[in-house]
Every structure is written in C-alpha cells, then in structure tokens.
Amino acid sequence: MTGAATVLIGGERLPVEATLPVHDPSTGEPFATIARGGPGEVDAAVQAARAAFDRDWRHRTARDRARLLRALAERLRADAEQLAALETRDTGKPLGQARTDVEVAAQLLDFSADTVQALHGEVIPATVPDVTVMAQREPHGVTAHITPWNYPLPMVARTAGPALATGNCCVVKPAEDASLTTLRLAEIALEVGFPPGALNVVPGLGGEAGAALAAHPNIDHLSFTGSVRTGKLVARAAAENAVPVALELGGKSPNLVFADADLERAVPAIVSSILAHAGQTCSAGSRLLVERAVYDRVVDEVRERFAAVRIGPGADDADLGPLINARQRDSVAAAVAAAAGDARVVTGGRVPAGLERGYFYEPTLLDRVTPDAPIAQEEVFGPVLVALPFDDAREAIAVANGTAYGLVTGVWTRDLDRALWLAREAQSGTVYVNLFGGGPEMPFGGVRQSGHGREKGFEALRAFTRVKTVAVRAAGQEG
Ligand code: ADP
Numbered sequence: 001m002t003g004a005a006t007v008l009i010g011g012e013r014l015p016v017e018a019t020l021p022v023h024d025p026s027t028g029e030p031f032a033t034i035a036r037g038g039p040g041e042v043d044a045a046v047q048a049a050r051a052a053f054d055r056d057w058r059h060r061t062a063r064d065r066a067r068l069l070r071a072l073a074e075r076l077r078a079d080a081e082q083l084a085a086l087e088t089r090d091t092g093k094p095l096g097q098a099r100t101d102v103e104v105a106a107q108l109l110d111f112s113a114d115t116v117q118a119l120h121g122e123v124i125p126a127t128v129p130d131v132t133v134m135a136q137r138e139p140h141g142v143t144a145h146i147t148p149w150n151y152p153l154p155m156v157a158r159t160a161g162p163a164l165a166t167g168n169c170c171v172v173k174p175a176e177d178a179s180l181t182t183l184r185l186a187e188i189a190l191e192v193g194f195p196p197g198a199l200n201v202v203p204g205l206g207g208e209a210g211a212a213l214a215a216h217p218n219i220d221h222l223s224f225t226g227s228v229r230t231g232k233l234v235a236r237a238a239a240e241n242a243v244p245v246a247l248e249l250g251g252k253s254p255n256l257v258f259a260d261a262d263l264e265r266a267v268p269a270i271v272s273s274i275l276a277h278a279g280q281t282c283s284a285g286s287r288l289l290v291e292r293a294v295y296d297r298v299v300d301e302v303r304e305r306f307a308a309v310r311i312g313p314g315a316d317d318a319d320l321g322p323l324i325n326a327r328q329r330d331s332v333a334a335a336v337a338a339a340a341g342d343a344r345v346v347t348g349g350r351v352p353a354g355l356e357r358g359y360f361y362e363p364t365l366l367d368r369v370t371p372d373a374p375i376a377q378e379e380v381f382g383p384v385l386v387a388l389p390f391d392d393a394r395e396a397i398a399v400a401n402g403t404a405y406g407l408v409t410g411v412w413t414r415d416l417d418r419a420l421w422l423a424r425e426a427q428s429g430t431v432y433v434n435l436f437g438g439g440p441e442m443p444f445g446g447v448r449q450s451g452h453g454r455e456k457g458f459e460a461l462r463a464f465t466r467v468k469t470v471a472v473r474a475a476g477q478e479g
Contacts, residue, residue, distance in 0.1 A: 005035040007203065008186045010048030011196020016041060020176055020205070025092030025322040026313035026358040032090075034179045037204035039212040042171070045200040046218050049142040049169035052197030058139060058167045065165055066113035071192040072185075073106040073113070076153070079188065083153065083181055088314035090178045091149060092322040092359070093277045095314060104440075105157035105185075111440035112165035112461070119166065119461045132472045137465040139167035140244070141220035144213045146206075146234060147182065148226045149175035149324050150280045156182050159223040159246075160199060162460035168221070171200045173213050175226075177324050179203035206230060217241050221464070224248070225282070228449050246453025246463060248445060250379040251407030254287040254400040255436065256422065258393075259294045261412035265434065267298065271305045273410065273436045275363055278323050279332075279383040283408045283444075285436055287376060288387040289396050295389040299367060302385065303347045306363035311352050322359040323382060329359040332382030336364055339375035339386075344368040348383070371399045379405070393418055401427045406447035410436045429454070 005019040016035035024031050035041070057065070076083065084098035093101070124133040143163040147155040152174060160170045174182040179201075186201045202209050210230075214222060214237035222238045224231050225248040238245045255270045257263070273285030290298045312318030323329040329351070336349050348364030367387040369376050376386045390396040400409055409426040411419050411433045423431040429445045432438070443457035453463055 005033045006183070007035050007037050007041045007045070008183055008201040009041065009045045010051070010200065011190055013187070014041075020203075022090060022180065023325065024089050025324055026315065028326070028357050028359070032180065034176070034183075034203045037173075037202035037209040039208070041202045041204070042173075042209055042212040042216060045171045045202050046142055046213075046216050048197040048200055049171050050218060052195055053139075053141055053169040056195045057164075057169050057198050060167070062116045062119070062165070065167065066116055068189075068192060068194050069109045069113040069161060069165055072189050072194070073109040075188045075192055076102055076106045076109070076185070083184060085315070086184065087152065087178075087181050088321075090180045091152070091277070091324060092314045094319065094321045095317040097277060097321075098314070101151055101153050105153035108154060108157040108440045108456070109161045111456075112161040115458055116162075116165040116461055119458075119465070121467065126471070130473050130476055132474065134470040134472075136468045136470055137166070137462075138468050139163075140464065140466055141168060142218065143168040143170050143221040143223065143464065144216065144219040145170055145172045146210050146213060146222070146224045146226065147172060147174050149178035150277055150282070152178045152181050153185060155225055156185060158455050158460070159225070162455075163221075163223075163464045164194075164198060166461055166464045168464055169198050171202065171213060171219070173202055173204065173210050176203065176205050210234070211237065214238055215240065219243060222246070223453070231451060246445075246455070247451035248282065248453070248455060249449060249451040250381070251282055251284070251405045251446065251450050252287060252377065252379055252403045253283055253285050253405070253408040253410065253428070254289050255285045255410035255412065256390075256396045256400055257288070257290045257294065257298055258413040258415070258418070259291045260414045262414065262434070263294065263298065263301070266412040267301045267305065269436045270410070271302060274385045275309065275320055275383050278320055278361070280324060280328070280381050283430075283437075284381075285408070285410055286380065286385060287400075288385055289390050289399055290387060291396075292389045292391055295387075299346060299365070299387050302387070303365055306347045306365055309363050311355060311360055311362065313358065320363060320383060322355075323361060324359065326359055328381065329361055332361050332380055332384060335375060335378070335380045335382070336366070336384060339366055339369065339373065342369065342373065343375060343386075346387070371402055377403050393422060397422055397425045401425070404449040407450040408432065408436075
C-alpha cells in the first residue's frame with residue numbers, strides 16, 4: 001500500500017486520521033489510502049483560500065498568474081509518465097488515454113494563461129454628463145470545485161485553471177474514486193511557485209467533504225461536474241447561501257449520420273466517442289442515429305470495430321479498460337439486461353471472460369429499440385451504444401433532441417445547408433459537424449438536465465469573474 005492520507009491545505013500536506021481505501025479498477029485490489037476529509041478540513045481549506053486571496057493572489061497581475069499556470073503546465077508535461085501511470089492505476093483507464101489526459105490538462109492550463117491577459121472590462125458611455133462608467137472584471141474570491149472521477153486532471157485544469165488565472169483561490173474536492181493525481185497536481189503547483197492556499201485539495205466522500213464544501217457559507221462560487229442527481233443537491237446547498245453555481249452534468253449525446261457522410265472518418269470517431277474511458281465520459285456519443293439507406297452498413301462496421309477491441313488492464317494499454325468500480329459495472333450490466341428483452345444485442349452485453357476480478361464490461365451495441373426506451377433515454381456511463389434508424393433530417397433532429405439532456409450533438413454529412421440547419425435546431429451546448437471532441441478554445445457545457453454554465457474557452461474566464469461597475473463623476477474644467 002502506498003500513498004499518504006493527507007489533505008493539502010494552505011500549502012501543507014496535513015495527515016487525516018480517517019481514511020478511505022483506493023482500489024485498482026483493473027484488479028479490484030486496494031493499493032493506497034486517501035484522506036476522508038470532513039467539515040473541519042473543508043472549513044480550514046476555505047479559510048486558507050480566503051487568506052491567500054486577500055493577502056496575495058488577487059493583487060497579482062494577470063501576467064504573473066499566467067506565468068505560474070504555464071510553469072504548472074510544463075511540469076505536468078515533464079512528469080507525464082508518472083502522472084499517467086498513477087491515473088491509470090487509480091481510474092483503470094488505458095495508459096495512452098491517461099497520457100492524453102495529462103496533455104489535455106496542460107493545454108487547458110496554457111489556454112487560460114494565454115488568454116487571461118486579454119480579458120478586460122468595458123467603458124460604457126454614461127447617460128449623464130461628466131460621468132465615466134467602467135464595468136470592471138474581478139474574481140469571485142474563493143471558488144469551490146467538486147470534480148468527478150472520470151477525467152481527474154482535465155477536470156481540475158478545466159475549472160481551477162481559469163479560476164486561478166482570473167485571481168480566485170480554489171478549494172477542490174476530488175471524487176473519492178480518483179483523488180491521487182489532483183493531490184499531486186496541487187503539490188506541483190506549490191513546487192512551481194503558486195502561493196500556499198491558492199489551490200487546496202480536500203479528498204473525501206461526496207456526502208461528507210463534498211456536501212460540506214457545497215454548503216460552506218464562505219465560498220463565492222461553486223463548480224460541479226458529475227451526476228444530475230448530485231448536481232441538483234449541490235445547487236440546492238449553494239442556493240441556501242445565494243452562491244452562483246455552474247453545473248456540468250450528464251448527457252445522452254447523439255451522433256447523426258447521413259447517407260452522404262464520409263463514413264471512413266465518421267465510424268472510427270463514433271466508436272471512440274463511446275469507448276473512450278469505457279464510455280465514462282459526460283459527452284460520450286451514446287446514441288447512434290443513422291439514415292436508413294446506410295443503417296445496416298454503419299451498424300455492421302461499428303459491430304466489427306467493437307468486436308475487435310482489446311479489453312484489458314489499464315497498465316497494458318489495451319483499447320478498453322475497466323469501469324471505475326463494481327457498482328458502476330453492475331449498473332451498466334443492469335441497464336443492458338433491462339433493455340435486452342426488447343432490443344437486439346448486436347454485440348457485447350457481457351462481462352468479458354477471464355477479467356472478472358476487475359470491473360470490465362464488453363463494448364456493447366444495441367438496436368431495435370424505440371427512441372423513448374430507457375436505454376435510449378438514460379445515461380448508462382459505460383461502453384454501451386444504442387443505434388436507431390431515421391428517414392430524414394427532421395426526424396433525426398426530433399429524436400436527437402428528444403431526451404432530458406442537451407450536452408453535445410454530432411452531425412456527419414457533406415451537405416453544409418443541412419449541417420447548419422441541424423446546428424440551429426440542436427438543443428445542446430455544443431454541435432460538432434464531421435468531428436466529435438474539441439480543444440481548450442471551445443466553450444463547453446449543457447442545456448436542460450446537462451447543466452448550465454460554460455467551461456473552457458474565453459467563456460471560462462468570464463464565468464470565473466464578475467462585473468463591478470465603477471461610475472466616476474469628474475467635474476468639467478472650465479476655461
Ligand atoms: P457518481 O455517482 O458517478 O460518482 P457524483 O455526481 O455522485 O457521481 O460525483 C461527482 C462528485 O460529486 C464527486 O466528487 C462526489 O464525491 C461528489 N458528491 C457526491 N455526493 C455529493 C453530495 N451530496 N454533495 C456534494 N458533493 C457530492
């Protein structure tokens with residue numbers, strides 16, 4: 001067993017008596033412990049963040065903050081192998097995907113650093129004489145970040161990165177299933193020169209450390225990424241303190257494939273959109289809507305690719321690793337079993353033979369379901385894809401929009417008129433045409449049950465600042 005069970009508060013690693021075991025999802029074996037932080041640690045972290053904000057961080061220039069964010073990104077790249085190995089052990093994700101996570105996190109930090117110096121307010125023409133009106137952008141103060149276990153480093157970079165860039169100090173509550181790289185990132189931040197208290201990390205259970213952070217009366221902004229159910233709980237807690245909340249929740253994102261699409265490009269992208277990190281991605285492309293003329297061909301090509309996937313431990317860098325824990329694997333298996341009575345299981349639908357100790361599940365393709373079936377409506381958060389045929393663009397977009405979610409819509413067509421019409425009609429925060437997935441410059445977030453607020457891009461800098469209006473009357477100088 002390795003790993004010290006600590007919280008990182010005010011620049012110090014402090015031991016906590018209560019601990020939680022950390023399991024390797026590829027084997028089910030415990031290999032480390034993390035701190036089980038509670039209200040006391042959360043309160044200390046919020047105080048440390050407040051002190052760092054008041055005394056130091058808010059007084060720094062954007063250029064200085066950007067310099068530190070770049071240094072952090074560079075250290076992530078330099079330590080990429082160790083970080084990726086740790087992430088693979090903690091989350092089960094294939095090593096190559098963990099390496100990508102480190103690079104994505106570094107790019108997100110770089111993007112905040114590159115853009116924050118261009119963030120500025122406005123001078124507004126006044127309606128009364130001799131008055132200058134300035135809308136200045138200022139940080140919220142202490143920002144709270146409750147993050148999920150699926151992409152720990154990108155998620156912390158995506159929310160704490162722009163928060164720090166714009167002058168906030170952060171308290172992060174990583175997910176109990178995957179806290180190790182977040183703690184390491186915060187240590188590296190100290191090593192590259194971030195002031196103590198700028199970035200604090202309190203691991204622990206959602207119902208304890210998470211709930212305490214969401215309800216803390218001295219935070220100024222709350223970012224949450226996770227399930228719809230928990231998102232509503234934390235939003236309720238924040239509402240008690242009248243604190244602004246950004247929610248990045250789940251999805252049931254569709255890929256719409258038209259007969260004129262470049263299928264050689266579309267099919268591999270669609271497969272990786274659902275199989276990346278075993279489907280445990282909020283923006284996973286979990287519904288495949290295909291124009292009837294090419295339906296059989298596309299379903300067959302996806303089936304072939306699913307059947308060829310190498311499944312194995314994350315450290316072996318297979319194509320598909322395990323799910324995060326036994327509960328998640330069982331919930332995926334239950335969703336498929338419930339659907340299988342009516343649907344056709346084209347491929348998959350089982351725990352792979354010989355891998356029963358870890359939390360593995362086969363890539364699974366289902367069809368012959370109606371758009372309103374639970375498997376076509378509810379987020380499974382596993383390597384499970386549902387295929388549905390359509391006859392025209394109107395039907396396609398009606399089905400695409402016909403869930404409670406609205407995170408991403410993927411469109412595959414060579415017809416630009418049709419693509420732009422679908423982009424107008426799509427009820428989602430993002431529309432990708434002939435690609436699926438985006439860089440740090442693209443604002444990201446949902447509508448409806450997928451949440452609200454935008455991460456990434458310049459929007460993230462706006463989200464972590466608020467406007468202060470400063471109006472100054474200066475007497476005219478006669479003569
Ligand atoms: P999942 O059910 O897939 O683990 P959650 O939405 O519950 O997803 O978890 C996302 C994050 O929210 C994690 O960091 C988790 O610890 C935290 N969390 C869970 N329950 C609560 C809660 N009641 N209050 C605050 N945070 C919570």
